[in-house]
Amino acid sequence: MAAPKSTTSTRLTQIKDFLTMNKTASLSMPFDPDSTIFPTRKELPDIPGAPEGAAWVWGENDNIGRLNLLTPTRVAAAGKEIKSGEIVPVNLPLNTPEIPAFNREVFKHEIKVLAEDVAYDDVYHLNTQSGTQFDGFRHFAHIPSGTFYNNTKGSDIVGPSANHKCSIHHWAVHGIAGRGILLDYRGYAHKKGINYDPYEYYPISFEELKHCAADQGIDIRPAAQGGDIKIGDILFVRTGWVEAYHSKSPAERNELAVRPHALGKDDGQRFAGLSQEERILDWLHDSYFSAVAGDAPAFEAWPTHEEYHLHEYILALWGMPLGEMLDLEKLSQTCREKNRWTFFFTAAPANVQGGVSTHVNGTAIF
Structure with a gap:
């Protein structure tokens, strides 16, 4: 865990946030996804046990990473992008590319007959x-x-x-x-x-x-x-x-x-x-x-x-x-x-x- 900011530095950040209407993420974990200012790559705190440069900042049990940033507020704001509805x-x-790169398997599609002329299923490989x-x-x-x-x-x-x-x-x-x-x-x-x-x-x-x-x-x-x-x-x-x-x-x-x-x-x-x-x-x-x-x-x-x-x-x-x-x-x-x-x-x-x-x-x- 990174060392906490000094009281003076924290207070200055709070004052700056108040004046700018921002919310700066604390360098102690976990980060608040609703923050409006996050540390740059060069400002990331060191995380014990993590590789250098790791941004594992959303909690020890986090499984979604940067998807944490898709908060209700941000999704609602993004919804305003819908204007014409196109x-x-x-x-x-699914069969494109026909031959995948990197030795990956080719997509295969089969039709499974449940009842002739009545019902069918798909089977994908x-x-x-x-x-x-x-x-x-x-x-x-x-x-x-x-x-x-x-x-x-x-x-x-x-x-x-x-x-x-x-x-x-x-x-x-x-x-x-x-x-x-x-x-x-x-x-x-x-x-x-x-x-x-x-x-x-x-x-x-x-x-x-x-x-x-x-x-x-x-x-x-x-x-x-x-x-x-x-x-x-x-x-x-x-x-x-x-x-x-x-x-x-x-x-x-x-x-x-x-x-x-x-x-x-x-x-x-x-x-x-x-x-x-x-x-x-x-x-x-x-x-x-x-x-x-x-x-x-x-x-x-x-x-x-x-x-x-x-x-x-x-x-x-x-x-x-x-x-x-x-x-x-x-x-x-x-x-x-x-x-x-x-x-x-x-x-x-x-x-x-x-x-x-x-x-x-x-x-x-x-």
């Missing part, structure tokens, strides 16, 4: 990570410590001591709804003549994202720093992978999907995504997004060229749901037509006790 789903068909997905907190650990979010271990996930710690069903019980914000980097790149292949390693830097956002009329600094990002926002980044997928023949995209997969810079699986640079880490943390998502198979540029992955920070250290392979094509078109890049967003995670990940089942509403 609905834009962001889910690829699938890997929840084979298409539009949210990575759950059990999916990717902080590699050096072998620890998942909030001190979850592999023994909590499989084996004789397996339990429901950080199971995906906790998300389902809480629910996901809030203000979405789209950064259409692919659209910006087309406009500026920036050419890259979404099926190859291409790191999108913070500087590029900032220029993309400015082109959309958005200041991507957190609101606490004078920008447009609100606490609890759900971030979407379009890299163009879905666009590229549909531009290729089935043979071409299936051949790319089975490129050899191995950890390290020489991984044959290669995709455009966010850079692992420090400025990206600071921005993703300090914006206090409740979740982040993209249209590519890894969200971050793959494979990482650093000694760490964004997955380790986003999932294991911060407890932030991470979406991949969302269909952002119609969403980007709708945003551009309306010249409006924020919307109400809701998702329905799978209510599976012990589950690792989930389909997004997501919808944007304008």
Whole structure:
């Protein structure tokens, strides 16, 4: 537990909050989700037993991480984004991609006949990570410590001591709804003549994202720093992978999907995504997004060229749901037509006790 602030410092914070109508999160745990000012990544308190940089700040028994930020007040405020009532789903068909990357299983659908011409059932055989997905907190650990979010271990996930710690069903019980914000980097790149292949390693830097956002009329600094990002926002980044997928023949995209997969810079699986640079880490943390998502198979540029992955920070250290392979094509078109890049967003995670990940089942509403 971090040492408490001095009485003088605490009193100064209280006075500042009174004058600014803010509520600063105390550095003693757990944080109050209704706070309006949270510590930056560099201000995080050390947590005994946790890896350096861990933001396990919502309590020892917390299972939902940054979804705590989706408070009733913030969800109600996000509801005001609904003006025209247009609905834009962001889910690829369950059989897309036809051949998933990273050696994942192909989706299979069977019809079960209950009574000929009277009643039928579906039977699905699938890997929840084979298409539009949210990575759950059990999916990717902080590699050096072998620890998942909030001190979850592999023994909590499989084996004789397996339990429901950080199971995906906790998300389902809480629910996901809030203000979405789209950064259409692919659209910006087309406009500026920036050419890259979404099926190859291409790191999108913070500087590029900032220029993309400015082109959309958005200041991507957190609101606490004078920008447009609100606490609890759900971030979407379009890299163009879905666009590229549909531009290729089935043979071409299936051949790319089975490129050899191995950890390290020489991984044959290669995709455009966010850079692992420090400025990206600071921005993703300090914006206090409740979740982040993209249209590519890894969200971050793959494979990482650093000694760490964004997955380790986003999932294991911060407890932030991470979406991949969302269909952002119609969403980007709708945003551009309306010249409006924020919307109400809701998702329905799978209510599976012990589950690792989930389909997004997501919808944007304008």
